[in-house]
Structure formats: structure tokens, C-alpha cells
Amino acid sequence: MKKATLILLSVLFTSSIFGQTEKAETPKLKTYHLVILTKGANRTQPQEEAMKIQEGHLANITRLHKEGKIDLAGPFDNSKESDDNWRGVFVFNVQSKEEVEKLLQTDPAISSGRLSYIIKPWMSESNNCLR
Numbered sequence: 248m249k250k251a252t253l254i255l256l257s258v259l260f261t262s263s264i265f266g267q268t269e270k271a272e273t274p275k276l277k278t279y280h281l282v283i284l285t286k287g288a289n290r291t292q293p294q295e296e297a298m299k300i301q302e303g304h305l306a307n308i309t310r311l312h313k314e315g316k317i318d319l320a321g322p323f324d325n326s327k328e329s330d331d332n333w334r335g336v337f338v339f340n341v342q343s344k345e346e347v348e349k350l351l352q353t354d355p356a357i358s359s360g361r362l363s364y365i366i367k368p369w370m371s372e373s374n375n376c377l378r
Contacts, residue, residue, distance in 0.1 A: 277373035279318070280347045282337040282364050289360030303355035304362075308337075316341055316350055334362060338369065 292300065311317040319338040325331045339347045347366055356362040 274372045276370040279369050279371060280339040280341065280344060281367045281369035282339060282347065282351065283333055283367075284335040284337070284356075285363045285365065286332045286334060287357070287360040287363040292359065292361065297361065300355045300359050300361055307354045311350060311353075344368070 290297075308317060308320045312320065316339060317337050318340045320336070322335040323331070323333050325333070339350065341347055341350070344366055351357050351364055354362070357364065
């Protein structure tokens with residue numbers, strides 16, 4: 248073979264081995280439901296009752312997490328913003344907004360009116376940091 252053909256074949260072979268790039272996969276996004284907990288309209292309970300409601304609230308979060316319904320939950324640090332209405336956040340790992348609303352009604356802090364909520368669909372790669 249001629250020298251030019253050998254060089255061309257060498258270049259083609261090298262580029263076919265080293266020049267191959269895998270197509271970047273498009274991330275597979277999963278829809279979760281972000282819930283912002285806000286101050287509810289009924290926050291007038293006596294302290295002892297409010298503490299029982301809070302205990303039930305925390306127990307409900309634990310139950311929902313164990314059932315795989317909530318992947319993340321926690322309060323906001325409002326220590327420097329005393330008038331902030333945002334109280335906490337949940338990330339639900341369920342199929343629909345309607346299911347989220349049904350599960351939220353099992354929370355004593357919501358059913359008593361101490362907390363209210365805003366629900367927004369939120370997307371992330373599944374199994375990235377959430378289930």
C-alpha cells in the first residue's frame with residue numbers, strides 16, 4: 248500500500264477507537280412534590296395542646312418516611328426572621344398532588360390548623376439523593 252493510504256487508515260482507525268464519544272444521556276427526571284409548610288390560621292391552642300400536636304406532627308413525619316412517602320422533611324431556621332410564615336418543608340415521593348393532600352391531612356399540625364401548606368411539583372433525578 249502506498250504511504251498516504253497507510254496514514255489515512257491509521258488516522259481513521261485511531262479516531263474510531265479514541266474519538267468515539269458516548270452520547271450524553273438525558274437525565275431521567277422524576278417528579279416529587281415539594282410542600283412548604285406555613286403558619287396556619289389556628290395557632291391559639293394552649294401550650295400543652297400545641298406540644299401534643301407537635302409530637303403527633305413529628306410521629307407522622309417518621310411514619311410517612313418509613314412508608315417511603317416522604318424523602319425529606321425539616322423546619323426552616325426562622326430564628327432571625329420572627330415574622331416569617333414559612334415553617335418547614337417536605338419532599339413527598341408519591342404519584343400525585345391528590346395523594347400528597349390526602350397524606351397531609353394525617354398530620355395533626357395541619358388538621359388542627361396550626362400549619363397550612365403550599366404544594367409544588369418538583370423534579371430531580373431519581374436515586375440521585377432521594378429515593
